[in-house]
Amino acid sequence: NAGVTQTPKFQVLKTGQSMTLQCAQDMNHNSMYWYRQDPGMGLRLIYYSASEGTTDKGEVPNGYNVSRLNKREFSLRLESAAPSQTSVYFCASSDGGLGRNTIYFGEGSWLTVV
Amino acid sequence: KQEVTQIPAALSVPEGENLVLNCSFTDSAIYNLQWFRQDPGKGLTSLLLIQSSQREQTSGRLNASLDKSSGRSTLYIAASQPGDSATYLCAGDSGGGADGLTFGKGTHLIIQP
Secondary structure, three states: OOOEEEEOOEEEEOOOOOEEEEEEEOOOOOEEEEEEEEOOOEEEEEEEEOOOOOOEEOOOOOOEEEEEOOOOEEEEEEOOOOHHHOEEEEEEEEOOOOOOOOEEEOOOEEEEEO | OOOEEEEOOEEEEEOOOOEEEEEEEOOOOOOEEEEEEEOOOOOEEEEEEEOOOOOEEEEOOEEEEEEOOOOEEEEEEOOOOHHHOEEEEEEEEOOOHHHOEEEOOOEEEEEEO
16 A cells, blocks of 8 residues: 655755655655644644645745646655755645545655755 | 544553543534554554444443543453553544544553562
């Protein structure tokens, strides 16, 4: 059971570099999300996609872009990485809107920007 | 804006004890409440989802309750085991798009063998 798969698991970037975090789910879920988790801040929603073809900003969208490539895949792009984007990133999916149904998380992507 | 607080931030108890983790929220219009478990270096695993019309949910040794009027949810763990050691997070959904799930910062639980 793959569930939600994220790549890469670890990445070190230099300030100003760009990169894309990939996420795929095999549960045929409509909704997908990107969160970041920082010490003392908890999890914060960056972007979400309620269905294929739609994306919406969450609490902390600045510095990020997303693409819902198809129903399975939802990518997060950092166009010009900044040290403030050092964090653990989690992709998640659910069959329905935020909080309506059980939400499934990936294993996380550890990103360090130096 | 919904705010979710979890107390205590950390808890260490001997194996076999029953324990309660607390979660409080500021907006009584909360729609759903979920409890998650997070192991070190891992993602979150959903434990229990209490939907709007429900007041509690049970799964094995876990029982979660939701009292919207007092702005509280509790997670009860019966007969704790060392394998229960993890961080437990609660998250509330206020039913509004991007304002959806708001997470608490978690309770770090250690069960001593």
